[in-house]
Amino acid sequence: MKIIKDCYPFIEKLNPAQKAAIKQGYLEDQHNYILAIPTASGKTLLGLMAAIKTILEGGKVIYTVPLISIQNEKIKEFKELEKHGISVGKDPRSSDLAIMVFESFDILTRFSWNTLKEIDLLIVDEFHMIGEYTRGPIIECAITRSMILNPGMRIIALSATLSNLEEIGAWLNAKVIQHDYRPVPLYKEVISLDMLNAREKNEAIVKILQDAIKDENQILVFVSTRRFTEALATFVSQKIGKKIPKETRKKFNEVADKILEIPQKSGSAPTFTCLKLAECIRGGVAFHHAGLFTRQREIIEDEFRNGNLYMITATPSLMYGVNLPSQTVIIRDYTRWTRQGPKWIPVFDYEQMSGRAGRPQYDQVGYSYLLAKSPEEAYQLREYYIQGEVEPTSSKLIENKDAVYHQIIGQIAAGLSDNPDELIEFFKKTFYGHQLTNNPNMNIFADNLEYEINSSLEFLIKNEIIRPTPTGLRATPFGLLIANSNYSVETSIKLRHLATEMDELDTYKLIYEICKTPDMPFISFKTRKGKDRVREKLQENGIFVMDVGNPEATASSLIEWINERSEYEIENLFNVYAASTRRAAYEASQLIRFFKKICEVAGVYGHSQALDMLTARLYYGVKEDIIPFVVGVKRLGRVRARRLVKTFGYNLENVNEDELQKVDGIGPKMAAAIKKYAKR
Numbered sequence: 001m002k003i004i005k006d007c008y009p010f011i012e013k014l015n016p017a018q019k020a021a022i023k024q025g026y027l028e029d030q031h032n033y034i035l036a037i038p039t040a041s042g043k044t045l046l047g048l049m050a051a052i053k054t055i056l057e058g059g060k061v062i063y064t065v066p067l068i069s070i071q072n073e074k075i076k077e078f079k080e081l082e083k084h085g086i087s088v089g090k091d092p093r094s095s096d097l098a099i100m101v102f103e104s105f106d107i108l109t110r111f112s113w114n115t116l117k118e119i120d121l122l123i124v125d126e127f128h129m130i131g132e133y134t135r136g137p138i139i140e141c142a143i144t145r146s147m148i149l150n151p152g153m154r155i156i157a158l159s160a161t162l163s164n165l166e167e168i169g170a171w172l173n174a175k176v177i178q179h180d181y182r183p184v185p186l187y188k189e190v191i192s193l194d195m196l197n198a199r200e201k202n203e204a205i206v207k208i209l210q211d212a213i214k215d216e217n218q219i220l221v222f223v224s225t226r227r228f229t230e231a232l233a234t235f236v237s238q239k240i241g242k243k244i245p246k247e248t249r250k251k252f253n254e255v256a257d258k259i260l261e262i263p264q265k266s267g268s269a270p271t272f273t274c275l276k277l278a279e280c281i282r283g284g285v286a287f288h289h290a291g292l293f294t295r296q297r298e299i300i301e302d303e304f305r306n307g308n309l310y311m312i313t314a315t316p317s318l319m320y321g322v323n324l325p326s327q328t329v330i331i332r333d334y335t336r337w338t339r340q341g342p343k344w345i346p347v348f349d350y351e352q353m354s355g356r357a358g359r360p361q362y363d364q365v366g367y368s369y370l371l372a373k374s375p376e377e378a379y380q381l382r383e384y385y386i387q388g389e390v391e392p393t394s395s396k397l398i399e400n401k402d403a404v405y406h407q408i409i410g411q412i413a414a415g416l417s418d419n420p421d422e423l424i425e426f427f428k429k430t431f432y433g434h435q436l437t438n439n440p441n442m443n444i445f446a447d448n449l450e451y452e453i454n455s456s457l458e459f460l461i462k463n464e465i466i467r468p469t470p471t472g473l474r475a476t477p478f479g480l481l482i483a484n485s486n487y488s489v490e491t492s493i494k495l496r497h498l499a500t501e502m503d504e505l506d507t508y509k510l511i512y513e514i515c516k517t518p519d520m521p522f523i524s525f526k527t528r529k530g531k532d533r534v535r536e537k538l539q540e541n542g543i544f545v546m547d548v549g550n551p552e553a554t555a556s557s558l559i560e561w562i563n564e565r566s567e568y569e570i571e572n573l574f575n576v577y578a579a580s581t582r583r584a585a586y587e588a589s590q591l592i593r594f595f596k597k598i599c600e601v602a603g604v605y606g607h608s609q610a611l612d613m614l615t616a617r618l619y620y621g622v623k624e625d626i627i628p629f630v631v632g633v634k635r636l637g638r639v640r641a642r643r644l645v646k647t648f649g650y651n652l653e654n655v656n657e658d659e660l661q662k663v664d665g666i667g668p669k670m671a672a673a674i675k676k677y678a679k680r
């Protein structure tokens with residue numbers, strides 16, 4: 001394959017796992033396949049080789065992944081193919097090779113059958129995700145629908161952590177390729193504190209890092225919460241900070257400055273989290289979690305790759321798929337909070353985290369250290385994680401009510417099922433249905449399926465999402481709206497309730513209600529400290545609450561946001577991770593848009609304009625008066641728009657470009673754009 005040689009110049013030859021796959025006929029035959037080979041063994045390349053072959057023969061390919069971060073990484077990697085005339089993108093309508101996240105692929109299987117039928121090969125990366133509670137059922141049903149609608153399509157599943165291969169293989173009607181080759185040997189150990197002569201885990205981490213620095217190796221540490229990533233990074237960076245050589249310190253300072261530029265560019269002073277991050281980075285350690293700006297996370301990953309950081313402390317969000325030069329991975333926390341209290345993480349999470357160590361592009365060997373407090377604990381952990389086997393992957397479809405509702409609505413809205421029997425038939429074809437009928441342990445639940453589907457259907461009919469007609473089950477306009485969205489049924493019903501109950505539109509209350517739905521990402525508290533101020537803020541706006549948690553923090557932050565407060569101010573006011581503000585505000589604006597459509601199908605008119613206004617206010621983070629400016633002038637942004645209005649008032653017709661440029665942040669190009677807008 002000349003194309004591969006050209007796009008991956010550093011790959012000299014295929015590794016044994018890859019060779020074994022090809023020897024088994026993986027590239028030649030048209031069968032479905034499961035490639036169950038270890039982390040770092042080059043599954044991406046195997047997927048890609050099949051994709052290229054299909055495309056060269058005139059076919060189309062979808063490569064689906066669970067996370068947007070992985071999607072971006074793969075697009076960057078696969079773009080190389082464009083030199084060879086293979087178009088790469090996110091949409092299969094316009095690309096030969098489309099990299100899609102699970103949710104987008106799911107929508108495609110419901111509403112774009114013509115496109116779906118054109119697909120010749122589907123590659124599902126991180127296939128074990130099918131056993132995850134929220135995202136699993138989505139990809140499971142999307143695969144089921146594709147198998148029904150496009151039976152000729154070939155499916156390739158990739159994963160390092162599957163154990164019940166026979167069962168999954170039978171469901172997918174796939175051949176299984178299993179291999180235990182890992183190109184970079186990975187040594188997995190449980191280390192107890194006494195072995196390192198340390199009193200506590202963080203001290204042990206410092207010791208491991210000091211050794212790594214001597215050997216010029218880098219470390220990735222997994223802890224369980226955002227707050228822990230920060231505390232650990234601060235601790236380690238202070239401990240080793242003093243001993244950093246001058247040249248190295250200069251590099252770290254440059255990275256820290258880059259981090260601080262990010263909020264500046266968006267017109268905000270750096271938040272405390274940004275300052276803390278920069279401070280840690282000056283000591284060579286970065287923390288990495290979902291409360292940072294996306295761009296900051298990218299900088300951390302890139303600089304770590306460039307060798308400009310000693311260590312990253314991360315939440316499990318970095319656990320899947322990524323390639324980083326971390327010769328050593330330390331797993332500090334092996335429990336996670338659940339409703340039933342702290343629980344040990346599953347073996348496959350342990351395997352995925354360990355798998356980030358020793359990646360072929362960067363290292364010749366990898367080490368994974370799981371930390372234990374005492375020798376006794378170490379013994380238990382060894383037995384559980386190192387001797388233990390990866391858990392079987394099971395469908396979570398029926399456990400997740402919302403997933404069942406969504407799939408029923410989807411099936412009916414798409415015209416794929418119009419009576420209960422057909423629905424049950426569909427669910428029987430899912431992995432859940434397969435497990436139910438073929439797994440002797442689950443056989444006893446077989447009646448359960450019918451019961452679940454029927455009672456879910458009843459619920460949907462009662463809520464006027466589905467309605468029975470003489471010609472079968474149909475989706476109501478409200479049901480169609482839900483089918484076309486990714487919002488949960490619970491959120492949709494709640495919003496419709498709100499729509500019919502509300503006489504006048506209360507902007508702030510509506511924001512609060514939106515923040516209480518399961519579809520809103522939170523702007524979460526860092527500590528309890530800001531709770532009183534959140535309560536006061538909501539009270540000021542006529543919202544009285546007993547408990548103050550993340551939904552309340554999010555609502556009060558968004559209220560400040562649309563009143564043009566900066567992330568920095570929001571953070572200080574409420575003690576929250578304010579870097580998530582923009583994402584939360586964006587999602588809230590989309591939910592308001594959805595709410596507007598719900599009002600329309602519920603026959604509630606009269607709020608349309610106000611809702612459009614609120615959507616824009618959330619989207620841009622502005623008060624009403626400057627909406628026309630931020631909408632009308634591309635890239636002007638809320639800070640400069642406000643300065644303009646303060647300086648010249650609302651009418652800019654008689655202001656010339658030179659005068660405009662006297663406003664801070666407005667250069668000749670922007671001035672011209674503003675002028676063009678003012679003349680319209």
Ligand SMILES: Nc1ncnc2c1ncn2[C@@H]1O[C@H](COP(=O)(O)OP(=O)(O)OP(=O)(O)O)[C@@H](O)[C@H]1O
Pocket residue numbers: 010011012013014015018037038039040041042043044045159160320321322323355359360361
């Ligand atoms: N034959 C090869 N020789 C050298 N490097 C290779 C070869 N095949 C793949 N690689 C490189 O190995 C690295 C790991 O590959 P990849 O990310 O595909 O792993 P993976 O099997 O998907 O692991 P994970 O389960 O952790 O996602 C990549 O940087 C890839 O470019």
Ligand SMILES: [Mg+2]
Pocket residue numbers: 043044125321
């Ligand atoms: Mg991978």
